[in-house]
Amino acid sequence: xxxxxxxxxxxxxxxxxxxxxxxxxxxxxxxxxxxxxxxxxxxxxxxxxxxxxxxxxxxxxxxxxxxxxxxxxxxxxxxxxxxxxxxxxxxxxxxxxxxxxxxxxxxxxxxxxxxxxxxxxxxxxxxxxxxxxxxxxxxxxxxxxxxxxxxxxxxxxxxxxxxxxxxxxxxxxxxxxxxxxxxxxxxxxxxxxxxxxxxxxxxxxxxxxxxxxxxxxxxxxxxxxxxxxxxxxxxxxxxxxxxxxxxxxxxxxxxxxxxxxxxxxxxxxxxxxxxxxxxxxxxxxxxxxxxxxxxxxxxxxxxxxxxxxxxxxxxxxxxxxxxxxxxxxxxxxxxxxxxxxxxxxxxxxxxxxxxxxxxxxxxxxxxxxxxxxxxxxxxxxxxxxxxxxxxxxxxxxxxxxxxxxxxxxxxxxxxxxxxxxxxxxxxxxxxxxxxxxxxxxxxxxxxxxxxxxxxxxxxxxxxxxxxxxxxxxxxxxxxxxxxxxxxxxxxxxxxxxxxxxxxxxxxxxxxxxxxxxxxxxxxxxxxxxxxxxx
Numbered sequence: 001x002x003x004x005x006x007x008x009x010x011x012x013x014x015x016x017x018x019x020x021x022x023x024x025x026x027x028x029x030x031x032x033x034x035x036x037x038x039x040x041x042x043x044x045x046x047x048x049x050x051x052x053x054x055x056x057x058x059x060x061x062x063x064x065x066x067x068x069x070x071x072x073x074x075x076x077x078x079x080x081x082x083x084x085x086x087x088x089x090x091x092x093x094x095x096x097x098x099x100x101x102x103x104x105x106x107x108x109x110x111x112x113x114x115x116x117x118x119x120x121x122x123x124x125x126x127x128x129x130x131x132x133x134x135x136x137x138x139x140x141x142x143x144x145x146x147x148x149x150x151x152x153x154x155x156x157x158x159x160x161x162x163x164x165x166x167x168x169x170x171x172x173x174x175x176x177x178x179x180x181x182x183x184x185x186x187x188x189x190x191x192x193x194x195x196x197x198x199x200x201x202x203x204x205x206x207x208x209x210x211x212x213x214x215x216x217x218x219x220x221x222x223x224x225x226x227x228x229x230x231x232x233x234x235x236x237x238x239x240x241x242x243x244x245x246x247x248x249x250x251x252x253x254x255x256x257x258x259x260x261x262x263x264x265x266x267x268x269x270x271x272x273x274x275x276x277x278x279x280x281x282x283x284x285x286x287x288x289x290x291x292x293x294x295x296x297x298x299x300x301x302x303x304x305x306x307x308x309x310x311x312x313x314x315x316x317x318x319x320x321x322x323x324x325x326x327x328x329x330x331x332x333x334x335x336x337x338x339x340x341x342x343x344x345x346x347x348x349x350x351x352x353x354x355x356x357x358x359x360x361x362x363x364x365x366x367x368x369x370x371x372x373x374x375x376x377x378x379x380x381x382x383x384x385x386x387x388x389x390x391x392x393x394x395x396x397x398x399x400x401x402x403x404x405x406x407x408x409x410x411x412x413x414x415x416x417x418x419x420x421x422x423x424x425x426x427x428x429x430x431x432x433x434x435x436x437x438x439x440x441x442x443x444x445x446x447x448x449x450x451x452x453x454x455x456x457x458x459x460x461x462x463x464x465x466x467x468x469x470x471x472x473x474x475x476x477x478x479x480x481x482x483x484x485x486x487x488x489x490x491x492x493x494x495x496x497x498x499x500x501x502x503x504x505x506x507x508x509x510x511x512x513x514x515x516x517x518x519x520x521x522x523x524x525x526x527x528x529x530x531x532x533x534x
Contacts, residue, residue, distance in 0.1 A: 011035060016091060020099060048103070119266065136150070201245070250280065349412055366441070379436075380397075391415070391417055435450055
């Protein structure tokens with residue numbers, strides 16, 4: 001959720017056009033300021049109002065403004081990946097403004113400050129950005145003619161990430177039409193009228209060419225993709241001046257991903273795509289967004305095939321291959337017990353931000369001797385719910401040492417009326433595993449041990465289904481009553497859960513040799529394929 005920035009401002013508390021009540025300043029930049037406002041004509045519905053940083057001094061400028069806002073509105077109706085423009089107007093001081101849908105979320109710049117995208121996240125985000133750009137480049141109809149639309153200012157601040165509980169992450173492009181309107185002010189010189197973010201401008205844009213086409217946006221997208229994958233800009237500059245950035249975009253050769261960040265492992269085909277988008281000559285870049293989408297789809301297919309291969313290895317045995325989690329497990333070992341939590345035998349879930357993305361975790365505090373008894377022993381995960389009476393899930397992690405015997409049931413209620421509960425369930429279903437962090441009473445500050453527990457395909461689908469059902473789930477009882485019922489239901493099935501854990505342990509001893517043979521055979525077959533032989 002965007003947190004409004006408190007600042008003294010002449011517009012806050014005022015009505016625009018007797019309709020839009022300005023509440024807070026939520027962003028500002030070279031093009032203007034963005035405010036959170038209420039639409040009085042729509043019952044106080046939240047909207048975003050962008051007030052531009054110039055006045056309309058003549059009728060010609062007014063006509064241009066209306067034209068570009070009309071274009072932005074058309075694009076927002078055509079693609080869900082372009083922010084919707086709802087209305088426009090002019091203040092008493094002749095300053096133009098446009099009214100847009102209010103997006104609860106964050107822009108890509110803020111997102112990249114706090115986390116590194118996985119390749120899967122990158123492919124998802126980039127695919128959606130490309131769909132928005134493709135829609136614009138294909139053009140809109142105006143007086144019977146088709147007009148392709150070039151954005152001219154693709155940058156992280158203009159890419160907005162919205163988390164939707166029903167459909168997942170939605171990516172939207174902001175400010176279509178605004179950059180072009182601001183560059184077309186009559187009587188302005190190149191220096192006065194240059195609009196764009198220098199770090200993301202194409203060579204032809206920074207040279208001031210008026211007839212920019214879709215390949216200029218593709219160059220800006222290339223800079224954006226490079227930054228999304230490596231965390232760094234492709235070009236090095238000693239200052240932020242116009243001339244310095246011109247030299248960089250026109251003459252510098254982008255480095256390889258490995259030179260920028262040796263830790264980043266990116267598919268070669270993906271790196272080739274990004275570098276081709278950064279070609280100095282527009283004719284050497286992909287000529288349209290469709291070419292980029294085709295390559296992204298090929299990379300995604302290749303990754304899915306690799307995942308499918310390793311998934312097939314585990315399908316014939318109770319032994320499961322755990323996803324590559326060594327880096328995120330190391331992140332867990334650096335975690336400290338929250339100061340607002342008691343030193344007591346409790347457990348709670350937490351979404352942990354790591355270089356691999358957001359990982360679901362469960363933190364548990366136990367005696368040190370007890371923790372040692374569960375390391376490398378049998379464990380399991382259960383979820384139960386009664387969505388027909390209340391949207392809540394009981395998440396239980398079972399730790400079992402059959403030799404003692406000793407069992408621990410670590411449970412937590414996820415209230416699906418709460419956005420946090422919804423987010424945890426969504427990430428669990430998407431990730432397919434979670435880290436269990438042990439903290440000892442005797443030394444509560446630091447994490448003592450980490451286990452990684454996987455969910456089977458049935459559990460992941462079940463969570464996804466419950467997430468969808470929770471949106472319309474009735475509330476026949478209150479949340480406390482729901483907890484009592486779920487706990488009682490789980491007590492009934494505990495003996496069966498223990499029986500299955502014991503059965504899985506015995507079966508795993510019998511099947512492990514068969515599983516290892518299966519792994520070896522599949523690996524041999526995989527690497528002997530003609531396409532995998534150098």
